[in-house]
Amino acid sequence: MASLATEAREITDGGNPDIFVDVDAKSQEIYGFGAAVTHSSAQLISAMAPTTRASLLEELFAPDGPMRLSMIRIPIGASDFTPTDAFTFDDLPAGETDWDLEHFDIGTDRAAMIPVLQEISAISPRVRIIASPWSPPAWLKTNGSLEGGRLLDEDRAYETYSAYLIRFIEEYARAGLDIDFLTVQNEPQLRNPDGYPGTDMPVWQAAKLIEKLGPGLAQSGLRTAILGFDHNWELNPADAATTPPSEDPAYEYPADLLRTDAARWIAGTAFHCYYGNADRQSQLREQFPEKTILVTECSGSGTHGDSQEKVFVDTLSWQATNLLINPLRNHASAVLTWNLALDEFGGPHRGGCETCSGVVTISTSGEISRNAEYALLGHAARFVPSGSRRVDSFGTEELSHVAFRDPNGVIVLIVWNPTSSDYPVQVGDGQHNVNVELPAGSLSTISWGGGEH
Template structure:
C-alpha cells in the first residue's frame, strides 16, 4: 500500500468536513476545484499514487457535424436499469477492527463509508449467522431437533453485527440491509457440520470428517418438509429479532454460493433443492414484507437459475438474483432469459489481502461487466479489516479500510477510492445510461441521478493521457483523462439542457 493512500486522522476529518481530500491534495488542486464548482460540475481522478484529485471541468462545446467528431455518445434518451444502490458487507471481524479505534477515529472511518462526503453507501449485506469473517462458527439455534426454535437467539449479534449496522444507520438512516446465510444450523444438514470441505493446505483444521463432506450437485440440507418449514421460520425469527433492534431486513437470499463446498461455513444445494425450499421461505417472508432473491450464484451456468425458475411455485417468490465471482460469466444469458428480475452484484472478488492498485483496476473491470449486463446494485465484500485481512479460516482478503491494531489508526486502500468513484456520486434510483462508441472507447459507465445530474465514470488504462470526446445531446465534452486513472464527472441537470 503506497503512502498516497494512507489517511491520517486529520485528513479523514478534513474530507468529512466538506473539503474532499484536503489532507491529501496539493493547494493547486484544491483551487481548481473552486473553479469547477462555479458551474456545479465536478471532476475527480484517482491514480496509483494520487487519489481523488480535482480538475476543472471543460465547457461543453457544440457538436460538430463531422462523422468522427466524437469518440463516444452518452445516450440520455435511452435510460436502462434503475440502480438499487452501492454498499459493502458487515462482518464480525470488521467490527472488531473498528473497535480498536478511538470513538473519533471510528466515526471518521464510518463517515468515509456512509456519508455523502465519502462513499455514500445506501445498501449493504449482512450474514445470517456465521460467515468466513465471523470470529468462529455459530448459528442462532444449535440445539438438535429444535423444530419449534425454542432456543433461537441473536444474542451474539448484539456484540458485533448489530452495533456495526446501527453505527452505519446513525450516519445513513435510510440504509437498506439484505441478508443471506453461509450455513444453516448444523442439525439441519445431512453431515451435521458447518463446513463442507476439509481445510485447505496450510490453513487451520476445521474438524470435518469424510462422512460429513458436502459435494457440488447434491443437497446437504435435509430434504424434508419439517426441516424446510423450520428453516423458513428461522429466517422469519431472524428478521423479527433484527426488527426489534431497529434494523429492517429488506431482502434475503437462501444461501451464499449454493454450489460451493468450502472449509468455512457453507452448504451445497441443488437447484431442485432450492426450488423445494423457496415456497416455504416465501410463506415466511411474505407477511413480513421481505423480498426474496435467488442467490448467491457463483457459477457461470445460467441453467442453474433456469432449473429453479422452472418450478412455478419457486419462480413466484423470486424477485431477483445475487451473482458473484464466476457467476458473472452467466450474466448475459440470465439477462436474456429473465429480463424482468433484478440482478445484484452480491460480492466483490476479494483478492488476497494485497490491497493494491492492480486489484482495484480489476475491480473496476468487473463492476463494468456487471452493469453492462444489467445489474442494478453492487456490494463490496469486507469494508473494514485489520492489517493482513485474515479470515478465521486462513484466507487473507482485501478491504476498503485497513485498521492497524498497533497504531490504532486506519488507512484507505485503492479499493476504497474505486468504490467512492461510484457509490459516492451515483444515487439510489439513478438510471444507467448507455454509452456507445464504434471507435472502441468503451471503458466507462454513465448514470442519470434522480435530480437529473449525469455521472460519468471513465477509465483510462493507458500509460499516457487519453483524450476522449463525449457526445451529450447536441454538445460535446472533451476530457483529457490522466494516465492510468479512474475518473468521475458529475454534470448538473442545467448543463445538460439542449
C-alpha cells in the same frame, strides 16, 4: 492510480463526441453500492475509539459525505470472516434438535454487529441491507456439521429453516434494522468450504425452501425480497467436479431456479465475481426481464509478499472493468465488494481467503488505510445515487465506460483508461460535450448537466 471524480467545466455544444451518451436509452434502476459488514468487520469497527469510529462511518455512509455507500451485506450466522468459532443462532450439542426454535438467539450479533449497523443506519437511514446465510444449524443438515452437507430433505426441515430465517429478520427489525433482501444460501455450489461454514444447496432444494419462505415472509408482514443463487457468474470447474454422481451440475443454476414454481417469490438474482464474467447477467435478463440483478460479493486480494501498492493497482485494474463497469453495463442494480474492514493481516478469518482486502484496513495500532475498493466504490457511490438509471454509452474501444442519469438529471460517466498513456477524449450527449484528459491507468468519473451534486 484512481483519478478524482470531477464535474466537467469545459463544455462545447453539438458535434459527435468520442464517447456518446444516449440519455434517453434508459436501462436498470440503481439501488446503490456498498460492502459487507462481516463479523470480522464489525468487531474491528466496534473496537475503535467512539469518535474515530463515528468519523469513519460518517466518511463511508453519510449521504452528503465523500463516499456515500448505501448498501450493506451481512452474514446470517458466521461466514469465513469471523473472529470466533463458527456459529449459527441455534447451535446445540450433537444429537439434539430444536424444531420449535426454542433456543434461537441472536445474542452473538448484539456484541458488535448490531451496534455497528445501528450506528450506520443512524447516519444513513435509507441504507439497504442484504442478508445471506452460510449454513443452517448443524442439526438441520445431512452431515451434522456447519461445513458442507445439505439441508435435510424433510418437510419439517424446510419449515423450520424458513422459520429460522424469518425469525432472524424479525429480531433485526426489533433492533431497528430492516432486512431489504435475503439470499437463501451463500455460494450454494461450493460443496467443500475450506474450514468455514457452507452448504451444498441444489436448485431443487433452494426452490423447496423458497416455496416455504416466500409465503412465510408475506404472512409475517415482512417486505424482505428474496434473491436467488448468490454465487459466481459461471460454474467454476472445481465446483462442477464435486457434483454427486447422477446429479446435474447446474451450469444454468440462476435460470433453472427462475423456471421453478418458486420463481413467483424471487425478486432477482445475486452474483459473485470469482468465476466467469458479467455477460451472463444480460443472458439471464433476456430470459427474465422482470427480475432484478445484483452483484453481492467481490473481494480484492493479493499474493503473500505483494506490496500494498501492487495489491492496490492490481485490484483496481481488475475491478474497474470486471466488477464495476461490465456488471453495470449488464443490468446490475447494485455492486458490493466483500469485507468493509479487515486488519493488516487480511483477517480475522476462519479458513477461506488469506489475502483478501477490505474497503479499509484497520491495523492493530488503529491506523486506517483506504484500499482499492474504497477508490472503486467512491467513483460510483458518490455520483450515482439510489434511483439513478443507467443509460447507454458508445465509442472508443480502448476505454471501458458506463453512464447514468441521476434523479436530478445529472449525466454521470465512469471511464476506465487501462492504457499506459494519458488519454484526451471528448465525451457527451451530442448537445453538451466535455473535453477531458484521462490519466494513464485511471478510473475517472465525469458529470455534467442537471442540478448540482
